[in-house]
Amino acid sequence: MDPVSVTDNLEINYEKIKRVTVSFFTHLFLVVVSVSCIFPLWWAFASSLKTQETVFNDLSLFPKNPQWQNYYVAWTKADFGLYFLNSLFYTVTVVLGVILISSMAAYAFSRLQFPGRNALFLVLISTMMIPIQSASIIPLFVLLNKLHLINTQLGYILPQINGGLALGIFLLKTFFDDLPKELEDSARIDGCGRFRVYWHIALPLARPAIAVLAIFNILAVWNEYLLAMLVLSSKSLMPLQRGLMVFQGAHITQYPLLMAGIVITVLPVLAVYLLLQKHIIKGITAGAVKG
Amino acid sequence: MNLHKLRNLIGNYLFVIPALVLFFTFSLYPFFKVFQLSVTDWDGISPTMHYVGFENFVDLFTDNPVFWLSMKNAGYVTFLALTAQNLLALLLALLCDREIKGGNVYRVIFYMPPVLSGIVVGLIWNWIYDGNYGLLNHFLEFIGLQEFTRAWLSDSKTALTAVSVIHMWKGFGWGFIIFLAGLQSIPRELYEAARVDGASSWVVFKNITAPLMIPVFMLVSILTILGTMQIFDIIISTTGGGPGYHTEVPITRILSTMIGSSKFGYASVMGVVFGLILLAISMIQIHVSRMMRQV
Numbered sequence: 001m002d003p004v005s006v007t008d009n010l011e012i013n014y015e016k017i018k019r020v021t022v023s024f025f026t027h028l029f030l031v032v033v034s035v036s037c038i039f040p041l042w043w044a045f046a047s048s049l050k051t052q053e054t055v056f057n058d059l060s061l062f063p064k065n066p067q068w069q070n071y072y073v074a075w076t077k078a079d080f081g082l083y084f085l086n087s088l089f090y091t092v093t094v095v096l097g098v099i100l101i102s103s104m105a106a107y108a109f110s111r112l113q114f115p116g117r118n119a120l121f122l123v124l125i126s127t128m129m130i131p132i133q134s135a136s137i138i139p140l141f142v143l144l145n146k147l148h149l150i151n152t153q154l155g156y157i158l159p160q161i162n163g164g165l166a167l168g169i170f171l172l173k174t175f176f177d178d179l180p181k182e183l184e185d186s187a188r189i190d191g192c193g194r195f196r197v198y199w200h201i202a203l204p205l206a207r208p209a210i211a212v213l214a215i216f217n218i219l220a221v222w223n224e225y226l227l228a229m230l231v232l233s234s235k236s237l238m239p240l241q242r243g244l245m246v247f248q249g250a251h252i253t254q255y256p257l258l259m260a261g262i263v264i265t266v267l268p269v270l271a272v273y274l275l276l277q278k279h280i281i282k283g284i285t286a287g288a289v290k291g
Numbered sequence: 292m293n294l295h296k297l298r299n300l301i302g303n304y305l306f307v308i309p310a311l312v313l314f315f316t317f318s319l320y321p322f323f324k325v326f327q328l329s330v331t332d333w334d335g336i337s338p339t340m341h342y343v344g345f346e347n348f349v350d351l352f353t354d355n356p357v358f359w360l361s362m363k364n365a366g367y368v369t370f371l372a373l374t375a376q377n378l379l380a381l382l383l384a385l386l387c388d389r390e391i392k393g394g395n396v397y398r399v400i401f402y403m404p405p406v407l408s409g410i411v412v413g414l415i416w417n418w419i420y421d422g423n424y425g426l427l428n429h430f431l432e433f434i435g436l437q438e439f440t441r442a443w444l445s446d447s448k449t450a451l452t453a454v455s456v457i458h459m460w461k462g463f464g465w466g467f468i469i470f471l472a473g474l475q476s477i478p479r480e481l482y483e484a485a486r487v488d489g490a491s492s493w494v495v496f497k498n499i500t501a502p503l504m505i506p507v508f509m510l511v512s513i514l515t516i517l518g519t520m521q522i523f524d525i526i527i528s529t530t531g532g533g534p535g536y537h538t539e540v541p542i543t544r545i546l547s548t549m550i551g552s553s554k555f556g557y558a559s560v561m562g563v564v565f566g567l568i569l570l571a572i573s574m575i576q577i578h579v580s581r582m583m584r585q586v
Contacts, residue, residue: 026386027393033383034400037464040415041403043426047418056424101309108306124310127318136566138549138558139321139328142335162317165310194302223408225524226542230550241410245528248414255418262411273406277399280406284465285472 041266048074048259055255067256074260078251079235083243084264090157090239091221097161098217099210102168107198109169110176111184121173127166141230155231156239160224164217175209176202212283215276222269240265325566328559335555347560358561361539368455368540369519373512376459380466380511385496387467388474398471401464409461409524416457417529420444444530450537457525462518466511473507474500506582513576517569541565 047055049066075081108114109121140159141150149155179202187197203210228242238246244261251257273280329347333340351358383401387394404412419426422442431440443453477500485495523542526532532539532547545565549558 026391030383030386030391030393030397033379034397036460037400037403040419040460043419044415059426059429101313104306105310108303112303112306114300114303120307120311124314127314136318136321136325136562138545138555138562139324140317141549142324142328142555143316143321158313159317162313165313169310194306198306219406223406223410225408225410225527229527241408241524244410244414248528258414262414265411266407269406269408270403273403274399277402281398281402281468284468 044259044262048256048263050256052256070256070260074257078247078257080261080264083238083240087222087239091218093157094160094221095214095217098164098168102165103172103203106169106172106176107202109173125166125170150231151233160221168213171213172206172209175206179205215280218272325559325562328556329563331556333555334553347557351560357536358544360536361541361544364451365520365540367451368458368522369516371455372459372515372519376463377466380463381470383467384470384474387471401467404461405465410528412461413525413528420453445534447534447537450530450534454529454538458522469511473504477503509579516572
């Protein structure tokens with residue numbers, strides 16, 4: 001046998017072993033991190049199916065006698081059903097409000113002529129660049145108080161619609177700017193008013209951008225806490241995040257019910273995320289890189 | 292004709308008026324109002340307020356160690372997020388940037404914690420850290436390290452670091468996604484050319500990846516600073532600022548000054564100072580993203 005080919009084979013094997021080892025440890029590391037992401041959530045879910053007596057000692061991840069009625073109790077007696085419907089209501093109204101108001105403004109900034117157009121546009125999107133909302137919570141609270149909007153649904157909805165406008169106007173104006181105008185122009189010539197052109201032609205075309213905007217706002221509104229804490233004090237008006245804190249404050253040791261409440265809160269977000277993860281991840285990276 | 296023009300113009304303005312009304316009411320008015328309140332002693336209820344000049348400012352800078360402690364605490368969390376969290380995010384992004392099996396699955400999993408609310412995350416971790424029933428203590432006992440068990444969130448030695456770990460757990464997936472997008476925008480030919488020249492992985496990273504990623508590093512760093520300094524939900528759902536003032540952060544301070552002590556004027560000063568610090572950081576961010584566009 002030719003000695004040269006033997007060493008060649010050895011080298012190839014060495015390379016292969018090295019590659020397999022590196023790949024093994026890479027995946028091992030990635031799997032450990034993945035488990036650390038999922039484990040706390042699964043733990044909360046498993047605990048939500050245990051009883052008050054077993055929850056502290058039974059560390060199983062698949063409880064033997066799953067107590068599904070915990071969810072019924074959490075939904076009815078612990079008011080999580082009420083909080084859930086409130087969260088749903090706030091999310092739908094804020095998202096619709098943001099889409100409607102920012103798409104109208106974005107359309108005007110992209111297509112219509114009026115004095116002060118560019119200046120107004122810059123002013124409206126300035127809050128996107130300056131994230132100091134947390135510093136103006138004091139005057140916002142004072143203002144809501146003055147307008148008698150404390151502890152009202154409107155007082156919780158309007159500031160959040162306003163909070164979504166900057167990104168919405170920026171995103172949709174960019175989208176409208178890239179859209180060909182011919183279709184709208186011919187509709188205008190046919191005697192369509194500008195509102196009908198916006199509503200029937202521009203808005204349907206902007207569906208992809210509106211979807212991105214909706215996803216971001218759904219997550220933001222569903223997860224919001226600070227404003228809910230400041231504005232809402234009646235249980236009947238509270239969204240889930242606020243409800244969870246109230247429940248924890250009152251029944252700190254009722255872990256199975258608290259965990260059931262957490263699962264009720266998390267499930268819709270995870271469903272939206274897993275269904276739309278491609279768009280969400282694309283939106284985040286595009287948003288950040290465009291910044 | 293002129294009437295027609297005017298009607299046309301009014302029609303155009305109608306499109307932006309809803310946005311403007313909301314913006315002027317809920318963004319611009321509070322923005323100016325906070326400066327007005329900051330020079331008064333208003334308690335939030337009285338019909339009258341007294342002008343006190345810069346008294347609140349002077350007091351904040353000379354006689355409010357707790358506020359500056361809260362800044363320091365948030366700074367500590369921010370430092371950990373900037374180093375440990377972002378290094379982990381970068382490492383994971385580098386591993387997933389290669390042609391790796393299941394890369395998309397990892398991506399979906401790593402971005403799960405960031406889509407959850409700080410409240411939910413805090414409430415779940417409360418239990419992991421619990422002194423009596425906590426998973427962490429169970430685990431330490433299991434591997435024979437009983438002497439380290441403690442109530443992690445109410446022990447003044449560990450509370451702030453424990454909270455930081457929660458924050459980093461929730462945040463690393465976000466940095467990972469941005470880093471990965473940055474890495475994937477680097478042309479593959481550059482790597483291949485370097486390989487042909489016989490460059491090692493480290494040399495490739497040092498000479499190709501790192502320089503091209505500098506704008507992304509800057510962006511992620513600044514957004515990490517802004518996000519972490521404003522940490523609130525995780526604090527309120529775990530320690531509430533305690534034990535003592537060990538996990539107080541600027542927003543919990545502002546809220547307790549305003550609601551707890553009814554010092555609206557004074558809380559406004561804290562808001563203004565905190566806001567200006569964040570604004571300075573944002574300015575750097577705008578500058579950096581301009582630079583990025585030129586790259």
